[in-house]
Amino acid sequence: MIETGSLIRSLSGRPAARNFHTFVINEIGQSIVTGKFPVGSVLASDAVMMETYGVSRTVLREALKTLEAKGLVEARPKVGTRVSPRSRWNFLDPQVLAWFFDAPPDTAFYESLFRVRAALETPIIELSARRRTAEHVRLMKYWCHQMEIAGESLEQFGLACLEVHGVLAESAQDPLLRSVIGVVELTLALALTRDRAMPAEDYRAQSAALFVRLTSAVENGEAEEALRIFAACRELDRGQTM
Incomplete structure (x- = not known):
């Protein structure tokens, strides 16, 4: 869960302490909200994302579960993890809202x-x-x-x-x-x-x-x-x- 004030603190450019779980959540979540990963698109395979973000399968899976709970993605058998329609996003989630700061x-x-x-x-x-x-x-x-x-x-x-x-x-x-x-x-x-x-x-x-x-x-x-x-x-x- 994002700490209140985290977005305001980021305005100073101070780097946040790195946590692999939150790092992956932020990277994927921000990419979805800003449109880098469009609605309806299927995310890369676990192997590709593990290499991209430098994390284990366990960390990646937990991050994707968190994003699914926020309504941003949905996992489908034989399809993969797909970006959900905006109507399913939890817009009152502080972390989801914070990602909109960098959106167009x-x-x-x-x-x-x-x-x-x-x-x-x-x-x-x-x-x-x-x-x-x-x-x-x-x-x-x-x-x-x-x-x-x-x-x-x-x-x-x-x-x-x-x-x-x-x-x-x-x-x-x-x-x-x-x-x-x-x-x-x-x-x-x-x-x-x-x-x-x-x-x-x-x-x-x-x-x-x-x-x-x-x-x-x-x-x-x-x-x-x-x-x-x-x-x-x-x-x-x-x-x-x-």
């Missing part, structure tokens, strides 16, 4: 991401304004400050912003709503690496300022104001992404 730009897909964010973030904010504790507020203020002092570090800013989203989800005290974090991480990574609506430094400054105001609204239990500010945060990310 897709406006329709980005629109879908922001629709899902809006659908899940609205109840999060409403619940957070009612259920937050003093500790939740303290953590939100801390991470907002980290956003403000991140400077040119995309990693520090992105991780701090993701932490604010995480605290909000925790404060809502609804475990299923937390599934939005994978969607948020992808849209945030896309926004941080594009200069669409405004220069990157202006985007980060405006985003930090909005989150400070959001924290204040949640702390004061002002659900409607918090929703309005959070919608502005989302539109800011959308403007940078599309």
